[in-house]
Amino acid sequence: MRNALLISTLAAAVLAACSSTPTGDGTGASVEDRGTGGSVARVDAGQPSGSGIAALRDPKSILSKREIFFDFDSYVIREDAKPLVEAHAKFLVGNPTMKMLIQGNADERGSREYNLALGQKRADTVKKTLVLLGAKEGQIESVSLGEEKPRCSDRAEDCYAQNRRADMLYSGEF
Template structure:
């Protein structure tokens, strides 16, 4: 019975976080690509760490994207969060920093608060899937770390994200 309750609770919680709108087109999960530092963990080596930097592995993708003025995890971000949660559960010595980001629209205070909500919702989802709270820290960067500086909707969408970084990357 216990084995059925946990997956049902996780599915219910993720469903509660989902958007109720009919718009199914949204920003996709993106590969962080170049500029990511080498990940290190004491006492760990081999394929576990290699998966974090293998471009063919979902673990190399580190950003969950959000809609405008929202901190709801979209369905296309769920597989990424699930994969990182499994990795954290299998590697309890690993630590993660979740950085919440926003586009430049809105006041500085509003963007810092929204960025924190985005980071916190990613952290909460990871914990619901088994990661320990001690493994994850969430911070808001607000609009201070844009990925794109153009003033277009496409660029704004790139900046509305939660980035997951592992020890050695922050």
């Protein structure tokens, strides 16, 4: 517990250093540079490699994409989301100390507690698929935010569709 705290504090310090570095053209390159820096070596002890974190944050990497959208009343992963789930499964397999929190969401119609259960069903589906693809069960916790944290609060179908979603967060991001 103490180590985990120390490591996450260090990781946060590294990330903060990255984001505060002034760069001309966005943060992508600067994150790569810092990933090989001295302070990251300590984060390496028992936690993901610096290059792993960079890939998770690099907008050019598929791993920077963390959202899985679902159809109305549906809890199966759509064809168009499968490459994303596969990429994250591969990352988890290659980084066995990395932990993931999956937060399921639901649109706002109906009971809050029932919607919490629907969001859980979506998070569970993503978790099951990742485990089927080789990730370890203990690496992933699936939880639900139900309708409580909507990304979009208009009352229209395209908005509801954005809220029927599961988000994948890695260690240090939650």
